[in-house]
Amino acid sequence: MDTAVEIRGLVKRFDDLEALASINADVLVGTLTGLVGPDGAGKTTLMRIMAALMAPTEGTVQLAGFDVVRDADHIHVVTGYMPQRFGLYEDLSVLENLELYASLRGLRGGERSATFDRLLAFTRLGPFTRRLAGQLSGGMKQKLGLACALMARPRVLLLDEPSVGVDPVSRQDLWRMVGELTEEGMAVVWSTAYLDEAERCDSVLLLDGGQLLFDGPPRDLTGRLVGRSLRVSGLGDNRREFLATALDHAAVCDGVIQGSGVRLVLAEEGGTSAVLAEEGGTSADVSAGETNRVAVEKLCAAHGAQLVTVEPRFEDAFIDLLGGGPEGRSAIAERFGDVALDGDVAVSCRDLSKHFGTFVATDKVSFDVQRGEIFGLLGPNGAGKSTTFKMLCGLLKPTSGDAQVVGVDLRTAANTAKLRLGYMAQKFSLYGLLSVRQNLEFFSGVYGLSGANRRQRIQEMIETFGLERFLDASPDLLPLGFKQRLALACALMHRPPVLFLDEPTSGVDPITRREFWTHINGLVRRGVTVLVTTHFMDEAEYCDRVALMYQARLIALDSPDALKASAASTEHPEPTMEQAFITLVEAQLVEAQLAEVQLAATQATPPGVAA
């Protein structure tokens, strides 16, 4: 097969920071190559170098035979590049955007209209040509961006995180389009932070911290784990306790809550974990001559649980490649003390609606969050989960309906009621102008802690989260994982019985995500109630119950297992959370699209012209 992109010894440094460390890789013609890795892994840097928008520090990159440094002008002709936020002009209509990019590419006359017909059919944007780009949904914007990037029939298509902010249904559509393009012989590079997307690519470049960890078909990587991915079921309400025990076990390399069960990855036989076991500590867990599998079987039997082997996922392989996940005990939860809360309902809302002008962000949402559960608000960006979340914690005023936390409306309640609430925002809102220690002091002070008690809590947080090294640094300069730890420390300082987490793990690598959930699982075992929003479909598995939001409405509310079961079909007997979501949305979407097409049709008729 022909090579479309040839990367040799590529290094990129920003001052002292090495964003890419000697990368060697090939991208083949007619394949979909996934550029996979957590945020900050170097994906965008590599994309921009391939698009000749940035020069490498060392090494060479050849794209369709052109060098990205010497032949930058040719590169811009043969590549289509779609950055994370494609430069659509929001005040121009779909057609005007297409015309602008066609003019930039020098397309004229018959060729132009033929290209437009082809692209509009391909993206299914035909009915919406008169709509302003700013009024398109996230998914439609990405499709329009793709159409603009495809204007010049590029030989290499570079898509930087095309699926961010796109609902699962539109995401399916994007995959279909990219599939057709590769069949025509185009080389497509698709960068993503979602590890589950890697499994759908023909080939994968796995980046972490600027290092290329894996290059090849995703099956080759997951193939190494066959027989090591397990699912434990029948644990009842003990699954969090079981997970904590299992993660501390030497035979287990990684584990996460999956609905009512637990998903485990066995440590490699004779691998690092086993060696660790011999050195002491947990040596009692694995008896001599016993395989990890047998050790885990014993553990399950002790808990009265069943064990089945399951298909390995790309994420399992990724964690295994990095040497396993964090341990299962949360030091902070152990010091937290049991939480007592009056009543069974921690958070409730009735017919909660929010309108911004004519735009409906939340439409008559009602639910109750039980004491001591993890309740997930799940949905793609723009589905209305953040708006709903903000109304619950008193940051937005509902247009109608009411919201209560521990029986009070936080907008009107006495400020002491807020002592029972812990809040961690999407962007880890910490004071960058203050040091880490000063942030801890501020948040403990503002929650009314003083004297010895305050000093003790601060010290506790510093020890638990390993913040000593950073005490005098600005939170802005911390690595993302530590920023998240500090934000969690600040939110937990006053030991709130109810915890609000708004997209707590967005942009965080899988290891740090696991560590975060270890703390949350530990806190829930202490009786803390957690309300969490997320757009990671797989993260819904950590929740006891999930409210699915789509286009401002609550479309389903149940346990993750029940939601998946309701979507099971002969095609997908064991659907993932994402497949379940798509099934649930599709019925609604058919209606919505029908309405949109009708609306677009009426708009397309000039006023005053009789039908």
Added chain:
Amino acid sequence: MSSQLRAQIVKELLSTLRDPRSRFILIGPPMLQLFVFSYAATLDVRNVDIAVLDLDRGAAALELVQQVENADFVDRLERVSSLAQLGDRIDRQQALVGLHIASGFSRDAVAGRPAKVQMLLDGRRANTAQIAASYLAGIARQLSVEIMDDGAPQTVMPQTVMPQTVVRHWFNPNLTYSWFIVPSLSGILAMFISLLVTALSIARERELGTFDQLLVSPATSFEIIVAKTVPALMVGSLLALLMVAAGVFVFGIPFTGSLGLLVASLLLFILSIVGLGLMLSAVCQTQQQAILGTFSIGIPLILISGFATPVENMPSVLQALAELSPLKHYLVIVQGSFLKALPPSEVFANAWPMAVIAAVTLSMAVIFVQRRLQ
């Protein structure tokens, strides 16, 4: 003080003053501006270039030209030989004023007839030219008196004996411009810094998301506003006092009023400005909006304060509006404290409006923070 409030005040002080660079930016550039503006912004006219067309060449004309040439405000005097050249010099801005002395000037002067000189002024620089013209008129008047004294008998020329007006400027006898501008600038610059510090404070928190964090905490709107008042009050007052000190010790301006009353009025003044800044900040979504807002509030406050043009000259509507500007009241106090030993009753008359403005703006800021919910 509750631990909540104390924690917030500490946070605000650290946010404003922790970084040495931001500490410098709050004090350094305003002090520099004080010195630059004090020397640059002056209404005295100096260094004037003059072109002279002397077609008379008599003794009186010569005397006039020499006196003009040696006048303090004249930098260069060029003698030209035609009317066309005279026009050309003004066209090319080589001369601000052209003097055209027609032939017969000396004869008329000696004969006691009104002797006329034509003055051509550059209208593009109307203000300076007007002032230069009045200086020149003064020289001419002086000269006519001299000519009369040792020239023609006075009885012949009764019409030229005009009453002489001698102006004496009290409080600032030499009309030193910096005596007027330094006290005013101390108020204006301190106002701008206080306005900017407070306007940015809530907007910055909103932009970074920490404001939400603050709103879900038990902190009340009142505490938030009190905490945000402290650093701006400190910085603004310190800056104003530094400038007053510079006025006394560097510019040598006599300080004749009461320092205690000035400091008390200064605190009221800064408080009223802080209230305005926080009101602005509570409605801004981004720091950029806050900066633009600072200018759209700050500039009118200065224009209406009586700093540039006397409030008495404004239309009555604007005069009423000027009463709402804290700067107008403070300028009366600070200028009065420097030059004319403003009595306590006058200080009080201008201090209470600032107290009212401060109470209103700070309360509004608390309400705006409470009503921040959409």
